[in-house]
Amino acid sequence: MIEKSVQRRRQRRQVVLGLGVLAGLIQQAYAQEAAAPAPDAPAQVAPAVQADVNVVKVTGYRASLLSSAKDKKEAIGFQDTISAEDIGKFPDKNIAESLSRVPGVQIARDVTGEGTNIQIRGLGSSFTKILLNNAQIAVASSGPIDGANTNREVDLDLLPTDLFTKLTVSKSPTADLIEGGAAGVVNMRSARPFDNPGTHVSYGVTAQKQQIADGVGGRGSLVASKTWGDTFGILAGFTVNRQKSRTTGYETVGLTNPNLTAAQSASPTRNSTGGGNWTIPATVPAGAGAGLVAGTPIDQAFLLSHNPGLTIDQIDNALLPRLGRFMDYFGTRDKGSAILSAEWRPLANLHFYVDTLYSKKDDDMQRIAYTWAVRNGASIPLNMQVDNTNCTIGCTVTSGTYSNASYFIEFGPRRDRTDLKGINPGMEWKITPTLKLDAQANATKSTFSHEAPTVMPITAAGSGLVATFNNNGGGVPSITFNQDVNDPANFVWAGGRVNIQNELRETSTKGFHTDLTWGDSKLSLKAGLAYDDIDRRIRGQDNSAAWQAAVCGNNPSVFLQGPNGAPACDGASTPGASAAALYPGYGTGYTAGQTAPLVYQGSLIPLNKLSTYLVPGPNGRVVVDWDRFRKDSNYDAYNSTAPDSTSSSTGASSGYVREKTTGFYTEINGETTLGSFPVRYNAGVRYVRTKQDVGSLNSFSDPRNATLTQNGSKYPNQTEWVYQDTTYNNTLPSATAAITLRKDVVARVALSKSMTRANPNSLRPGINFSGTSADVGTIGSPELKPYLSNNIDLGIDWYTGREGYVSLTVFQKKVKGFTVIDNLTMPFSALAAYGITYNNLIPTQQVAINSRGGPDVATVVMSQERNAGGILTVRGLEIGWVQPLDKLLPIRGFGFSETATLINQSASGEGTNGFVALNVPKKSNNFGFYYENHGYMARISHQYQQGSQSANANQSGVTLAALYGRSYKQADFSSSVDLEEVLGRDNWPTITFDIVNLNKAKREGYFQFPNAAFSSYDPGRTFQLGLRGKF
Template sequence: MNRKPCKTELSRALGLLCLALASGSALAQEAAPAAAAPANEEAVELDAVTVRGFRQSLQYSTEAKRDSTGFTDSIFSEDIGKFPDTNIAESLARIPGIQLNRDVNGEGTNIAIRGLPSSFTKTTINGASVATASIGLDATNQNREVDLNMFPTEFFNQITVYKSPVASLPEGGASGVVDMRNMRPFDISGNHVTYSLQADYNDNSKKASPRGSVIANWNSEDGRFGALVGLTSTRGKLGVEGYETIGWTNPNLTNDQCLGNGDQAGFPSLGQPCNVTGGNGWRIPNTVPGTAIGLTPGETIDAEWLLANNPGLTTAQIGEALIPRLGRPVHMSGDRDRDGFLGSFQWRPNDSMEFRLDTLYTKAHRTNSRVDMNLIGRNGQMIPQNMQLDENNVVTRADFTNAQFFLEHREYIEDVQYWQINPGATFWFGDDQNVKLDVQASTSRSWMFRESPTILVNSPFTTLEYTNSGDTPTWNTPLDLNDPNLGWTWAGGRLNVQNEKRVTETSGFRADLQLGEDRNNIKLGVAWDQNQRRIQGFDNSGAWEDLVCRGLNADGSTPDPRPACNGGGTALLSDAALAGYLRRGPHGFIVVDADRFKNDTNYAFYRDTAPESGGPNTGGATGGFDEETFAAYVEVNGETEVLDRNVRFNVGMRYVQTDQEVAGPVTIGEVRQWQSLTGDYSEWLPSFSAAWDVADNVVLRMSGSRTMTRPNPSSMLPATTFTDMSAQVANQGNPDLTPYISTNFDLGGEWYTGGEGFVGLTLFNKRVEGYTFQGVTTRPFRSLGIPFEDLDPTQQVALNNRGGPDVATVNVQQQVNADAELEIRGWEAIWVQPLSFVLQGLGFMANYTDLDIKTLGKDASALSGNVYGVAPSMWNATTYWENDVASVRLSYTWAEGAAGTGPNQQGIPFAQIYGEDRGQLDLSASYTLKNIRSQPQLTFNVLNLTGEERRSYFAFPNAVNDMYDPGRTVTVGIRGTF
């Protein structure tokens, strides 16, 4: 598919402005963010005071912002191998407009910029594209997100966030571009070896986690060659306490239970006095079963019975009573190990050329023993007595009988690797060297394999007292859920063998020609990039269950009919044998001796022979994409004067052409095969930025641009299925999705108060086209890419009756681009202020961001389900003090809660999942032993000082959806440089 560029009024204006400036203004180069100053620099003059460390990092950031033409923010390392925070994402959270996404263990994983999800952020290393295969504990990486926790902070000395684009930047980030620059040998004068040793202690895992790094830098005496090599290693421990519900549900009452009319022929439809809102995932039995302790078996449970046993309630209220679908305390423990290598080499054979080679490799091994005890709500048959509800029909207290629990013991074993090779060269031409050619190539690959065996067993039926009066529901039951001999059973249980493999690959080349000196020039460039990703799920659960809990024939075949998973017959493990694999757990309920269980049931064989499935248990679909992109740009940079004050400007145009192929498995007529779909599109992306020095210490800025993010790969995968035997309706991915296009305007400025201090305010507006929703398009059958002969005979006949496969059309349900726009308006403010007049070395920094998001256009209502998880407001503040030997820093980051999903959760139309407000307080301190060789610095850090939890709720604040407590982590360490 060819897509012509959208000609908005802004793009026309920018194009005219580009021509005017190119023809009538002096040529100039936009001042790039300042390169990282030598990390071993002894001192920087700041208000006549010698500073380094955090204040030095702030000053470099302030200078880079002041020198830039557009809207950029940078973070610099404090010293060799010392970034201000232990995680790159945590550092970025200190930038205005940045929303940090945290995993369930509290670790920052990726960022979102100015109201758009994290997949709208383009991430690069040294200007080269980054794609990671890791997915985090809560498996949220299903699109184009980049998990920043794969990259050791010790290897980087500068991170720049471009909120307004320039034509020479790679496209793909509609909300912004984050470029991480690794250390290079010429950044550091002389020869040095820097070491760092630390130990973390988390109060949930209650284990120490060592980590260390060493970075060696060498430069030749003539300054022509340099080499930098770094190694890092982390042996982390995971400890998370939490609670999950998988949503909430209400009972599905019969007519007799609802109306008391004796009619049990059917269930009431929506609009009847009971069950008016849907849900209905909890079933109160018609009669008392023998498993209901304390009640008379066979007794009728009708409206009269429910009213008598739940005084004060009506049957309409009982029909809307909300309980967790699976109320479960959850505990996670395991290892979070990571090793990394950086090699960077630079060679200047003469003053007219320079060659460089950057190599980065990281690998991670992660395990997670995840155990939870589930009170069965969904599909369960609990009988309520003495039930009490609040005004929202949330159950606050009840006595339940016929209740049952199940243990879910799931192991995650995951290996991830990432490597990138980034060679490049710069050449200067002419006597004044005002012509510069920069060329760069890159290639990267990331690979992940995760296995997640699951063992699920059920308790006997019981009674319990249920209470929901705090953050999470609780229960009291006479069962000892921590007793392996309680009578746990396979009946209703299950076993899972589920694997996931992900591979991402990128390749690229770019060439940039600069005509003119650094502040006045024309830049021309071309770029070629390729991005590939493949996700595969594998599942052998049925075969493992057949052996362990269902039973096989003597010859190893599966009996027909297939028995239930109840440990009977020839099953390898009966209920009696099951108890031998259970043991008392540390959390008040049993756990499985997982290693012994897997060894005795031949788990490794079923894991290694698992066939490919439609998708992994993390929610991604099996399939992949391959995108090849060509881009060309022209960029003009210059300076002029307005009212005798200097104006710097950057204006440019970038053209990009993308060819893509998406592929995935489809099953038609019981034939499974991989299907490929292709598409292409092109875009023109204009950009303009200007900075006006209206006073000696005041800079005003404005920027206008169009940016893009490519479509969600999951929405493009084939996954073709027919929903009827007439082959008239099909579900399929849409490879013809056009990109998300954002038209942006920014206006702001800063007042620089001296040293690292400044006050800044920015107003911004984004209009995003291309958001998708589930629509229906009518397409010829042949365009679906499915062989006619693979269809069911009935479907073939139906197509022939409609004119044959070359004529017949099909109604295809798929994601389509909406005829609407997403408008994001907001403002961000920042204040960085040294307070040396109060106390030498004292200062603070703070920023605040406020967002207003709405949808406009014909399909505006259809977009509402795509604009979730964005905090309407956020802020962070840091107070710091440091002198030559000591420093203390206290930082607080806060984000307002927001709707995380659309309505109709678990079949309840009004129900949405909301994230709660969350703030986190962190402490960092250090003391340098100046009189000892290498000047070792003792460090002390505390993350999440107040032990804040991450919590979301289902429709109402007292209906928790999930809650995770990552605990607080204390770190002590030592670092120094020889």
């Protein structure tokens, strides 16, 4: 291990040395070109013709690189920028994808391949603060299709690149930056009229075709601005985007193993690895298939004889997909954004501005899954093979045949709507040459709605269905069946279901910031006040039980919500038959006084008609005829009356958080010398007070049900919003210095303390005490403290000429505030503070409490998160290199860019045993090779993120099973031809052609073992052909 570590360090030094040598050669070439005459030598005046030959016109993409290099060199702290041309020169679909080219920034992608949010320097996306025009922003969306966004993530896929002029990533905080980004702060600057004085119109239209999707989409943009002298200007712009999208994939929702009985395993370590989501029947059921005889005992001898070569421990611990689910996700994704900005300068020293933004997204998709169901099933393994003779900690099934199998279709239309509105007025007043006042107000509001019904018909039990599974070496497995699973006649309702589960979200922000600066570039003092108010509410809705009773439960004339029972979903249709047995207590308790007759009206989608709603779909697979099913099942009525629920189908829990923060800061900026070296510096401190209000929707049994035992008489569970507030203060110092070692070499050092507030989902003051034994539960943690990070940054930049530079930065973050779960033993009576009392327990819980001495004596064990005392240390190296190659190649216009980030993390102290920060790749890089000259531009880029752990252990109840993402590599190609320059025609457009995901990269993950596939999503390539221009 020591030798390998030493070897890796040597390799890193060799890489850095090699970069330095090559950059030095290039820099010398530019230096020779630009060298001034010696002091004693007479200046030589070059002929005009020769001067023309030596002039290199830098425009377009290279001009943007030059602007970014200039901004980087002039910055005191560690920051990177992407300017307008850079943003617009790539096939980026949104801001997140543009930011992925910054060193230290990693991007999270949806299953469609589109970037959604970012993280900086090895900490999750919730540790990055996102600003819009220097003000905080919140977007209500729930993130990727397999996410929930219950933390502090900000989805950036709503924001198009066309309407922004600069993106700035600050990795070393200063006192004047809004707090909340322990990892870093990203500021997105929208376009303003005086960015380009005069009258201008720019436009763009692009056709886009995803290779595996049906149809062609497109996007367009138009931005117009006009200024009147240097006094007033206005800018308006909009973008529209319609994407015909499709992604195919494989999902498991975890892997599992069988829960063997004592008769099936005599091993002393039976079921020792956890899991057990699948039960092998005690005897062969009728219609199991594969030639098995009904009634045959399935004991240890049976399992060993039908799985030759395996031990009972291998059969017991081998992992199989909980769901072998092949997914098809397709439809239309629409986006639209508009900005309106005005600037007014009534005096030379007074500047007013206002920025407004409106964005909207509407995803109208269908998600269809074809699933072999292992979890909660009763499959019988035959001829199973595994990958390891030692399955003590688990192993992976490589192949096998499974009789008594079941298969279902999960058809789910999905409609997600998001909008965002924002306004940002402000002013700059230079009161005197050395005194300046800045003031700004801001407000945003965002809403999100998620509608995701599910229709799930299933194959009949005892139908003789047999599944054959092949692991395919850990890739997407092969799962085949002995029957035609695309035959509508093979599906029934019994064991299936329908769901109505929605989610609604609202977020809002408002704030006011003001700064007063005195001094000049040599020395200035700056102080400021900030007030920010941000809130979010998540509401789940669920009307599944009522809809299911009508669709396939014989449609009783009266339906009562739980804890009253519900009819079985079997597609029965007996109109007029009595339903009295369903609710024997009807007319008493909750339904006292109701005398309407209880009858069945017949399932709206009866079993004998179910097959007529299953029609051929994509690739010959059967799908639900949704338009007809929706109408005949009365879906819209049930959806519009869905009651509130404590959770939703995204996995998010209903909750509320509001944070009102008041901040004050002061800082000093200046210039000095250290020896003979010029030094620019910044030092300051920020104090912030946070008032936090958090809420949770809690559900508990109605106490009146204590004496009501019959269905039909019970009162529905009660729901109540519970709120709790807390207040805390933080002081955040920072100091940064930039030392000019030579005119082309700048070294930087920064020391700082930054913060990110706790996960709002963990702060919810909710309680879960639903177990029938009334002995365990969970409690929210509204008093969790924020994460605090002590940061050190050291770096050196070498500017090699024009847009070229080499940048090396090492950083360290020591973060505390991570949480652990404590199991707290407390008196049952202490739960009254959370609304749980003896009287509102269900009868079985009351019996359990009485058996332990009654409500005044019994104790319970409640799990609760708390801040651990340990520290997470993140150390890393960032490399940035942008280099034109005009002096090395015979053809001008070539160049390359490279960013690389190496990260190592470790944890120490109390509560950190086994702790790891999730979704942190140890290595990531972005390499691009470009050509731009004479109106032609071409660039190929390659992004890489090494695989990393994505979820903690104990997944699906398997003790040692964590989730991991595989390494991701994506190549993109972009090109353009500027017809104005090539053909010498004024105002002619530029033709663009791009290919996204040139190498058809897939987003994949695995479960505990690399050959145990957890998920795989394949969006394929996307081609784009467009025109853009300006006049």
